[in-house]
Amino acid sequence: MSELTSPIGAHVPVAGGLGTGGLKYAAEIGAEAVQVFVSNPRGWAQAAGKPAEDTKLRESPLPVYVHAPYLVNFGSPTEETLEKSVQSVAHALARGAQIGARGVVVHTGSAVTQTREEALRQVREHVLPLLDALPEDAPDLLLEPMAGQGGMLCATVDELGPYFDALDRHPKLGVCLDTCHAFAAGHDLAAENGVTKTLDELVATVGADRLKLIHANDSKDLCGAKKDRHENIGRGHIGEAPFAALFRHPAVAGVPFIIETPGRSPEPHRTDIDTLKRLRTADPS
Template structure:
């Protein structure tokens, strides 16, 4: 059924992107996966292993790629901006090679410059990369952050100006991180918190939700702190994830955990979400 939410997680890879990644996915019961295709905390560009890329692409497992954490198209530092362009271009190409549906990228920060100047940089440097993506290639998924510092996107309303800067390009999607949204002030734990948030998202970015990072929060709503917790063990609570999977805006959208721990803890979180899906 196209309306069913696949549930999976970011996989820890040992022994090859496909070999290790798919093995870990099986161990935790993941129905879809998210992977890194290059160092997430460095600018070096990994060429990958063509055999592993081909194996992952042929596996039929729904795959997303998370881009480098350092990417920031709003940065006033020329070197950061130059590296952000190079790494994003490289990651989009690698994502196509592994058959990924999308590349998740953090929306960045203005740092020490104005929001307007930062968004002009986003337009100048990111929009051309979107035009390079083949029609059947992966979408670029904007992930709003928790709201700390001079972040360009935190609330779903912040996506409006960002999408405008990118001319509402057809290859732009959204990745909603539940912990980030909660930290930014969307009270997902409130009785209609999930509904209000997804309705607002669909009004600002209709039809653009492509992936949900399903993470509980160690901190309270509005804390602006990005600290993930295991499902049901944080301030968001399990009910919000059940509400999320029943909302029409999230129909058919995959949930990917990025929760603390490895192995057994990840398997437990995925099992909790699968039970909530069937409620």
Template sequence: MTPSNLIGGHVFVAGGLATGGLRHASKIGAEMIQVFVSNPRGWALSAGDPAEDAKLRESGMPAFVHANYLVNFGSPTEATLESSVTVIRHTLRRAAAIGALGVVVHTGSAVNQSREEAMRQVREHLLPLLDEIPDDGPDLLLEPMAGQGRMLCATVQDLGPYLEALDFHPKAGVCLDTCHAFAAGHDLAAPDGVRLTLDALHEVAPGRLKLIHANDSKDACGSKRDRHENIGAGHIGARPFADLMRHPVAAGVPLCVETPGKEEKLREDIELLKKLR
């Protein structure tokens, strides 16, 4: 029997990582959650609360952590590289403390330098962090972007050289964002779009898909614009999400909703995905 996909969302943690996070999860009907463990738009780090960490770890709620948005291992700026290393090392440790299954990190941009130099930096700075993760620790999940600017990884095919730069490390997994993939040119709305995309992912990264960010898109396929829309209300539509959950590459992979709107909209998106499941 094909394992079922858990469906949940990114939750707010006001009142405590576990207290606030689990309360929000209950309100939106989440079967899994994604959280930040520090400010996602700043370099400041949070030590966390051991009691809250233990409460979340012992709750049995499958959890993932999204890393800081500023992290960029392709950056030509030394301060950004150093801060990226510090933040990811800290985030992996915090993820382990709460029993998270993985840490999602954006794959970065070359900014104003060559792709070759940027990828050299990815290898130099990210590979040692992967080596530090214990066998029972969280995976580091690479999230391809929408293709804007000089992004190092947008299409699923881009994951091939990215993983090669990391020696196909066993702790390097993949987080596929449906809005990003659609914006990068994978036409998930086409009749065979989901199958072609996931087949291509299996070719370059077999067995590495660990999380799906389930987001519709405000913009057309190939727009290279990262603007999430509620499920079924954008250019992707609802049907492809059903196709996705029926593809063997996505079997048992959790779906995390990151769509716009307040609590009730997030709950509606999660309920719709459950119906499609």
């Protein structure tokens, strides 16, 4: 596969072992990249890895990514949540290095009861040391903007600017763009030139080389609904055409696509991946 061709993969279940189960599922659905949890996504417990399973992922030809737990919130005014968020992301980065991951995806969080400025000062204080401690060959930390509900620190792509500034635009910092989140936050990807406008704004805000991963998800809800409800590719309000447009934007060249679409069996995920593979080579005319 060319370096300019975006691999298409999925967040995979790891029953049966992180490497054994994850790669088996990836093969069943035709995935060219994988994303995994390395601990409970809805808890703080930090699972130790199994060297044999780690090796299978590390030696796989597929690009690998880690998603940090959903509870992580560097903007939280609660000291316990903040401390556990730091520990959880440090663990995800360490485990990511052990399995050869290219990046660790983390939600950008919410200010909750604080002002945005207070929350971003907190982000700087606690996240910048994590980034500074990373060796050059460590996974990047990939910020994922949210759907815009509550006091989210990043939803629209322009809001990544202050977040990046708070972290001195660190070289180990990247972006994971979730299409459902962006659409829910108000970026109308389904409109004419909506994808181009959104990605051009992203590049203007954080730079041309910061987009490292795309979470490719359709949306059950309308643009601007601020609801994070994923749908299978082409079955939601985004539709197929915007995903084809994503592949054609220069900022996306070589950037992996990971689906996080509904379904508890391989079939819907295989269909979504097949759809994206078809759109990857679709004639723009």
